[in-house]
Amino acid sequence: MESRQRRPAGRPRGFDADEALERAVLVFWEHGYEGASLAVLTEAMGISTTSMYATFGNKEELFRKVLERYTEGPSAYLGRALEEPTALGVAAAILAGTVRTTTRPEHPHGCLGVQSALVTSDAGNEVRDALIAWRDHGRSGIRERFERAVAEGDLPADADPALLARYVTTLSYGLAVQAASGASRDDLQELVDAALRGWPLV
Incomplete structure (x- = not known):
């Protein structure tokens, strides 16, 4: 034996x-x-x-590591989008990246940051703060890119970079919620196209 x-x-x-x-x-x-x-x-x-x-x-420390991994992986489209040559290209790339990432068949639908944002227990206060900081960091990067676009003449001189950054990020989070609720990629892209028709042009 x-x-x-x-x-x-x-x-x-x-x-x-x-x-x-x-x-x-x-x-x-x-x-x-x-x-x-x-x-x-x-x-x-x-x-x-x-x-x-x-x-x-x-669990909290694990989540922070997960959020970092998610930022470097599925959510890395944000950093690439900021390298687009125009502000409209930046906005379009961010929203297209959101639609693509939140509707992949092999991954859960929606956004990890949005899915985890509804933390209600006192024990989750630090996680909630970490997610607020995560969202603020992303929005700040977009605002700075739009500020550059104004300085370069790519956006009108009276454009509000902070407002445009909030507009893009709010739409992005809304798309993620819709994706988590079962909206199709085509339906979400239709929303993106409609939202960008009014983009400020010089």
Whole structure:
């Protein structure tokens, strides 16, 4: 009878931390922060609660790592959009990126940041603050790009970069909510096209 090698007692089971984090992204993306229980997270990540705490910290710390991964991955279209040569191109690329990212068949629909924004418990205050800072950072980058567009003459001199940045981000979040509710990519793109028809031109 063959003898089986056994893992030494007390030695943690090996796992791919990067893969586990990617799975956590999908859980938070689908369920939001409060809807993602530790049981659901650890099952999806393929690790024990002890291993999760040892590797990623508590749920809040894990979420911060997930938000960073989401920003560098699915949400990276924002940084690329800011490199478009015109303000209209920037707005169109941001909204097209939102539509594309929030309706991919292989991913949860909607936006991870928007899905997790409805944190209501006192325990979620720091997560809510982190998400506010995340949204503010994105909006600030857009506002600065539009300020440059005004200085370069690409936008009218009387254009309000801060208002335009709020307009684009608010529409983007609205598209994400619609996507999470089942709106199709074509329907969302139709909204984008309608919203940009009134874009200020010089």
